[in-house]
Amino acid sequence: MLLPTLNEGPLARVELSMRREENAALNEPLIGVLVEGMGARLRADPRVLDGGVRVDAGCSSARCILALDGLASGVDAALPALAEALAGPAVKVRGPTVRALKRQWRGAWRVPPRLLDAGLRGEPGAAGPKPRFRPRDLRAAWGALVAPGVWSELAAAGAYDEAAVRSAAIGLGWSASVPALPSSPSSGTLESAPSNLPSPALTLVDWPGATRAQIGLAWAHTDADAVRERLLAGDFQSSLVQRLRERDAFTYDVTPEFGPTWAGASFDVATDAAIPALTAALSEVSHLEATDPATIAGATLRQQSALAGLDDTLAGRLALRHLPPAPSEPPLALAPVDLLRVVVIGDAELLEGPLRASFPAFPLTKIDRCTLMYAGPCPPSW
Amino acid sequence: MLFVALELLVAAPAEALELPDAPSFATSRETITTASGLRVVLAPEPGAAQVTAQWLFDAGANDDDAAHAGLAHLVEHLAFGPLGGVDLPDYDARLGALGGSSDGWTDRERSGLGAMVPTVVPGAAAALVQLEADRWERLVIDAQGIEKQRRIVHQELAETLDLAHGPDRAWLDTLLWAGGEPWSRHPQSPPSEAATVEEAKAKWGHMRARAVLVFAGGFEIEPVRAAVMAAFAGEPVLAALPRGPGGGLGEPGCEPGAPAVRWRKGDVAEGALYVAWPVPGRGSGDRLALEAIARWMGGARVSVGEGCGELVVERRGGWWRIGEHAASIRRAVTGLGRQGIDAATLRRLQTAQLTDLARANGLLDLRARILGACALTPTIPGCLDREAEGWLALTVEDTRRAAARWLFPEASTTLAVMPPDTEFGPPIPGMRRWGGP
Numbered sequence: 001m002l003l004p005t006l007n008e009g010p011l012a013r014v015e016l017s018m019r020r021e022e023n024a025a026l027n028e029p030l031i032g033v034l035v036e037g038m039g040a041r042l043r044a045d046p047r048v049l050d051g052g053v054r055v056d057a058g059c060s061s062a063r064c065i066l067a068l069d070g071l072a073s074g075v076d077a078a079l080p081a082l083a084e085a086l087a088g089p090a091v092k093v094r095g096p097t098v099r100a101l102k103r104q105w106r107g108a109w110r111v112p113p114r115l116l117d118a119g120l121r122g123e124p125g126a127a128g129p130k131p132r133f134r135p136r137d138l139r140a141a142w143g144a145l146v147a148p149g150v151w152s153e154l155a156a157a158g159a160y161d162e163a164a165v166r167s168a169a170i171g172l173g174w175s176a177s178v179p180a181l182p183s184s185p186s187s188g189t190l191e192s193a194p195s196n197l198p199s200p201a202l203t204l205v206d207w208p209g210a211t212r213a214q215i216g217l218a219w220a221h222t223d224a225d226a227v228r229e230r231l232l233a234g235d236f237q238s239s240l241v242q243r244l245r246e247r248d249a250f251t252y253d254v255t256p257e258f259g260p261t262w263a264g265a266s267f268d269v270a271t272d273a274a275i276p277a278l279t280a281a282l283s284e285v286s287h288l289e290a291t292d293p294a295t296i297a298g299a300t301l302r303q304q305s306a307l308a309g310l311d312d313t314l315a316g317r318l319a320l321r322h323l324p325p326a327p328s329e330p331p332l333a334l335a336p337v338d339l340l341r342v343v344v345i346g347d348a349e350l351l352e353g354p355l356r357a358s359f360p361a362f363p364l365t366k367i368d369r370c371t372l373m374y375a376g377p378c379p380p381s382w
Numbered sequence: 383m384l385f386v387a388l389e390l391l392v393a394a395p396a397e398a399l400e401l402p403d404a405p406s407f408a409t410s411r412e413t414i415t416t417a418s419g420l421r422v423v424l425a426p427e428p429g430a431a432q433v434t435a436q437w438l439f440d441a442g443a444n445d446d447d448a449a450h451a452g453l454a455h456l457v458e459h460l461a462f463g464p465l466g467g468v469d470l471p472d473y474d475a476r477l478g479a480l481g482g483s484s485d486g487w488t489d490r491e492r493s494g495l496g497a498m499v500p501t502v503v504p505g506a507a508a509a510l511v512q513l514e515a516d517r518w519e520r521l522v523i524d525a526q527g528i529e530k531q532r533r534i535v536h537q538e539l540a541e542t543l544d545l546a547h548g549p550d551r552a553w554l555d556t557l558l559w560a561g562g563e564p565w566s567r568h569p570q571s572p573p574s575e576a577a578t579v580e581e582a583k584a585k586w587g588h589m590r591a592r593a594v595l596v597f598a599g600g601f602e603i604e605p606v607r608a609a610v611m612a613a614f615a616g617e618p619v620l621a622a623l624p625r626g627p628g629g630g631l632g633e634p635g636c637e638p639g640a641p642a643v644r645w646r647k648g649d650v651a652e653g654a655l656y657v658a659w660p661v662p663g664r665g666s667g668d669r670l671a672l673e674a675i676a677r678w679m680g681g682a683r684v685s686v687g688e689g690c691g692e693l694v695v696e697r698r699g700g701w702w703r704i705g706e707h708a709a710s711i712r713r714a715v716t717g718l719g720r721q722g723i724d725a726a727t728l729r730r731l732q733t734a735q736l737t738d739l740a741r742a743n744g745l746l747d748l749r750a751r752i753l754g755a756c757a758l759t760p761t762i763p764g765c766l767d768r769e770a771e772g773w774l775a776l777t778v779e780d781t782r783r784a785a786a787r788w789l790f791p792e793a794s795t796t797l798a799v800m801p802p803d804t805e806f807g808p809p810i811p812g813m814r815r816w817g818g819p
Contacts, residue, residue: 052734253538
């Protein structure tokens, strides 16, 4: 699908966007290798280097992108390089890239954000067994993910040469028509949640010797809940930032988290502050329904402002197509939070007892870092 | 950490490449001076969806004396506090009610505060003018606020240091610069327990005396000009505190430490190598060439202030590759000192830099910050049009001369960081030639 958007200015962006959420069966490391490998190949291409073009390549839980971004003249000149990179049978990923990505996969258990992501997704071992990066596996993944079809689209924004982009797209099999896409998850209705919601699963990820703890919360989310998420963790005025930073000084920042069907928040605290910080965070989440209308109105305005700000960049403008619009009026009520998971990463020797004592209703699972990432203990050589 | 492989950049076509035309960075703007002596830049952009206010202060962490390290950063945090009275809403609460968002930063010699509100809010621009005027005139700095923000800054630093390589740059600064020099201190040093309310107020006054305010975005210039002149009509700003020393590289305030090679063990999974040089400040004719060199090397950064700065090259990877990295960096700077960056590669770097300037100029808040920086130092390259001209005019000889003058191996300071269970011996050949153990 080709969606040209033109504007003034010297910059242009051509972006291949690949949807992942409905393709969960695809092996995650393989997708990362494919996209990163194609990005590395493009970055080394003289046509990209000559034009000072930036190559953006990477994956989130929802989407992978491969994009050329730079001065319009440079992007136009680099289009043939993109077309060649996308030519399926010729897909090649260089050895050094594969080795680097294997090292990243192997080292992910030492990276707190990767651990938090795995814990909040609620999929222990999602990183999977050691991936195989054979050429035929890469070509099969390309065929499933990158090739023109329902799961991928090519879009452009800025002062690009429309004829050149259309020609490259059509040559690769994209059409300029708009096929029917599977609909997004339906917007939730603002009904009260049943009062007998199960307690969230509490996962304690053991990091022996850690002096600080990373804490994450995940709750069910739909597109209609964007204002609620902003109220909870989306900006400096959010209740979690105001409580955990400004009032209690437990942490410096609260990071909003997002998955395909869940949203959440994470923060970093000293180990001895983990229990009071988590207690405070859960209190804020449970009191969401008491938010006054003026605060909801402010959050709605900030949501509108944030989406308007995305329009300042070509990457943001293309990303806006995948985001739900901000409500034109503040919501009359906020859906209560259906808390799914709580993740605490830290020294289990110090945290397990206090967590069990403070949150007896939460089913607690203790897990080591490698089992969380790879569904098994780390090999001794790591 | 990804970085551009040097080999890929060096293996370039021999023929000269045409440089693209420099994008136009011209921005319609007007500078006024209020009754209180504050310079305000107005840069309206009809149709923009947001309005931004950006403060630029020609003051930063290096203005703190050793006994009050961290005070500038603490005051930046305090600048979002109560306005007019302890029981009145603070700056962030009032901004949030407008649908706005805020930001602040403290660097070594500059700092800033920023806010953005959507123009969909009726009277957004006027409300933002009044809010910034209230912060300018009526910010409350008291012991309670100092204590609260001191705890938050401690958390900020703790999170940074808790990262695997978090402490590395702080270590490097203590090696690269002579003891007691402001450059040897981390810009986000923990604020001193001794900082008093009077000292924090004096620091805020010092920042106000060295400030420029920029309004940019979707507003009509006539009513906003009138609103600014009315809102900022208070008492003249007090004179700034004397600026610390820092006349130039090698002088007090910018005195480098003795070149050295040091090792340390950290809670890291892989190794890291940092090679750094002291370099001249903002007004030096070699500044852009040094930035081009940093860009060429990849994984490198140049930070400069008025009198001096630093260029740091960083390499990550298995600890067993540290010697290899060191040798590679040595070969690179030695070659640069003889030949400079080859013409074709330099053209690519120039094109990439122009693209980045155009990209930065496309963001409302960055565009406003650049206007503020230009207002602070109008005679020194830093404004985008002059910056672009400077980049386009760079030659191979410029890069050779800059490397030969400043980046020779014997002038460098090196820090190698290794996992805790690593043996430091036998000496790694690349490091030993540089004076390592």
